[in-house]
Amino acid sequence: MFQDALKDAQARVQAALDTAMQPLDGTIAEAMRYTCNGGKRLRAFLVMEGARLHDVDPALADPTAAVIEMIHAYSLVHDDLPCMDNDDLRRGLPTVHIQWDEAIAVLTGDALQTLAFEVLAGLDTDADTRVTLVSSLAKASGAQGMVLGQALDIEAESADRPLTLPEITRLQAGKTGALIEWSGTAGAYLAKADPAPLRQYAQALGLAFQIADDILDIEGDAAKMGKAVHKDAEAGKATFVTLLGMDGAKSRARELVGQANDALSPYGARADNLRQAARFVIDRDT
Amino acid sequence: MFQDALKDAQARVQAALDTAMQPLDGTIAEAMRYTCNGGKRLRAFLVMEGARLHDVDPALADPTAAVIEMIHAYSLVHDDLPCMDNDDLRRGLPTVHIQWDEAIAVLTGDALQTLAFEVLAGLDTDADTRVTLVSSLAKASGAQGMVLGQALDIEAESADRPLTLPEITRLQAGKTGALIEWSGTAGAYLAKADPAPLRQYAQALGLAFQIADDILDIEGDAAKMGKAVHKDAEAGKATFVTLLGMDGAKSRARELVGQANDALSPYGARADNLRQAARFVIDRDT
Numbered sequence: 001m002f003q004d005a006l007k008d009a010q011a012r013v014q015a016a017l018d019t020a021m022q023p024l025d026g027t028i029a030e031a032m033r034y035t036c037n038g039g040k041r042l043r044a045f046l047v048m049e050g051a052r053l054h055d056v057d058p059a060l061a062d063p064t065a066a067v068i069e070m071i072h073a074y075s076l077v078h079d080d081l082p083c084m085d086n087d088d089l090r091r092g093l094p095t096v097h098i099q100w101d102e103a104i105a106v107l108t109g110d111a112l113q114t115l116a117f118e119v120l121a122g123l124d125t126d127a128d129t130r131v132t133l134v135s136s137l138a139k140a141s142g143a144q145g146m147v148l149g150q151a152l153d154i155e156a157e158s159a160d161r162p163l164t165l166p167e168i169t170r171l172q173a174g175k176t177g178a179l180i181e182w183s184g185t186a187g188a189y190l191a192k193a194d195p196a197p198l199r200q201y202a203q204a205l206g207l208a209f210q211i212a213d214d215i216l217d218i219e220g221d222a223a224k225m226g227k228a229v230h231k232d233a234e235a236g237k238a239t240f241v242t243l244l245g246m247d248g249a250k251s252r253a254r255e256l257v258g259q260a261n262d263a264l265s266p267y268g269a270r271a272d273n274l275r276q277a278a279r280f281v282i283d284r285d286t
Numbered sequence: 287m288f289q290d291a292l293k294d295a296q297a298r299v300q301a302a303l304d305t306a307m308q309p310l311d312g313t314i315a316e317a318m319r320y321t322c323n324g325g326k327r328l329r330a331f332l333v334m335e336g337a338r339l340h341d342v343d344p345a346l347a348d349p350t351a352a353v354i355e356m357i358h359a360y361s362l363v364h365d366d367l368p369c370m371d372n373d374d375l376r377r378g379l380p381t382v383h384i385q386w387d388e389a390i391a392v393l394t395g396d397a398l399q400t401l402a403f404e405v406l407a408g409l410d411t412d413a414d415t416r417v418t419l420v421s422s423l424a425k426a427s428g429a430q431g432m433v434l435g436q437a438l439d440i441e442a443e444s445a446d447r448p449l450t451l452p453e454i455t456r457l458q459a460g461k462t463g464a465l466i467e468w469s470g471t472a473g474a475y476l477a478k479a480d481p482a483p484l485r486q487y488a489q490a491l492g493l494a495f496q497i498a499d500d501i502l503d504i505e506g507d508a509a510k511m512g513k514a515v516h517k518d519a520e521a522g523k524a525t526f527v528t529l530l531g532m533d534g535a536k537s538r539a540r541e542l543v544g545q546a547n548d549a550l551s552p553y554g555a556r557a558d559n560l561r562q563a564a565r566f567v568i569d570r571d572t
Contacts, residue, residue, distance in 0.1 A: 083388035102369035111429035127413035132413030138404030143397035
């Protein structure tokens, strides 16, 4: 069942993160461990399930899952900075620049990104596969992927009009979509299998995830979520909810979950965990 | 001659940087190009000379040289931030957070780091070599290399006593030494040759470089250097000059240049450019 698989993924990815960071000491290492602790681990789960569908050894899937959580954590630490989203709370704990200071937060994010590529390059598999993973993760997280999405998000704040639906879709595809897509396909890359079905699944899932986030920003409970809510609404930002209406956003999210599940048909019942994950993404309350 | 080879390296690495950033557009891409423009290009030169000594095709050496300049530029953009060194001027131009803003500076550094790994992973050589380069660059620039050095530098500012010589040597080995060492050895990696002689050369060169920087912080001319001087002295920080005295620092730098040159003996006269580079590093006025 999905909830058991998610719990299993959470424990496994934490162990892989601990292993990867074990040789490090000092303040930055402490802050890296702090910020890689907790979270839903949805991206790690996607890596592990995609790997399981292709019979990839968990000894290979787990550090790969740790890598995407490092990239995700690096982006959160930098995104929480005063000059970016200025968030004091993350996963119910003070953000890194509050717990330490801004300089430590900048360096912690930097070092997490570096460690992600170091771990990928050191995976116990053939060099071609490692190079494919490094290339694809760099594309997903860099100036044409996640960082582009973050920059579009910042620019939207000072724009003289709210974003349109195509614009916000492009922003999302970078900001959250690119890493979710990579997470979904990494298992296929590890197995040298065709990543197309998992890519289709993860693209639909990523968009549904962002729509659900926008819904949670309106309907969510700050205490449960461990972070501030109503931030977008108060900032007057365009979101999928302002653009589609609440009912429209919910119906679009359900439609995307349907698409995500359809994309898994080549895998049959073995992909049921991923189907339940798609449902979870739009039903979650945190 | 060294000056010609350095000029050649400057032109070649700029072309390689332009090629690597050509597909990017938007504000972050603009800031990436801005910050990758100019500078001495010492690291690029070291990559290219090391490659030339091993008869590596410039088509392979040039993008590798661009990669180290991207990592160097990313570290400068983040290091210049108000929460770090708070510098307004770099290479005679406003720093990225002055020209744009802090959020753009954070994202620009992030994206430059990512692009560096993307370019390495995409080099036109066998996957084993690419993986070796990614691994070694990640080690050199991450939480056990450059970022560690930067963190030690920050911690030294709030320490209750000045650093000792071993401590400042360790700090330097991370903050500037690790990237210079990687630059020196990358050509050997590209050729699958023994990197030991070039590593010895680059380690001595890196330390001499930092000692010369500390000397320039006292004796340098801000207008020529395009950045602030006397910063360390005014902050009461320990430097190689405060620890060894001005004469001691200069004599140690000369000694290191001798060691660097000795390490090049396996290459004979073909390494004369690198020998002159070592001399340049301690004789430069910027």
